[in-house]
Amino acid sequence: EDKVVQSPLSLVVHEGDTVTLNCSYEVTNFRSLLWYKQEKKAPTFLFMLTSSGIEKKSGRLSSILDKKELFSILNITATQTGDSAVYLCAVEWGGSNYKLTFGKGTLLTVNP
């Protein structure tokens, strides 16, 4: 079964709207959760979260992790057309191997 589940799978909004993207996970030995933005081929790094309840912020983007309820959210305020992309959530977990398990992503479309 999928260990990292993102919702919604796709979302269409108008410029200026605020969006919240969700990522839930079910893994053993959780270490960190990462958010990436993928516009064409290369995912670009947004945030790395390791501690519960501490918000990370970069411009109009912010993210927070809840390790008790096993989820994270990514918020984007005042959306712009340039925010249109697939947003990927990934979890690092397990033993000593540093591999990421990704969700399927959320396709965000921001219309003018």
Added chain:
Amino acid sequence: GAGVSQTPSNKVTEKGKYVELRCDPISGHTALYWYRQSLGQGPEFLIYFQGTGAADDSGLPNDRFFAVRPEGSVSTLKIQRTERGDSAVYLCASSMHPNTEAFFGQGTRLTVV
């Protein structure tokens, strides 16, 4: 280099042929990862190198897939006897150390016809 570089950016090959995909990580990054991304899916882990050695190759789908990193920098992913199901974008990422954020290259789009 400034970022992770992958070549070629696109590769079309015939079924049954051998292909090599190259990854140049960010200078000084010791950890290197290969992922494969099919349409509509998130990237799936293939193999992880720490230095020259493959620390985890559990994601390689079968023995047609092999990867090397002989000098601890550039890595090559090799696919033998390609099949149409191998068509995907192959992404390489590197990080300064394990457990720090990984930076991805632009990927190689492999199409097997």
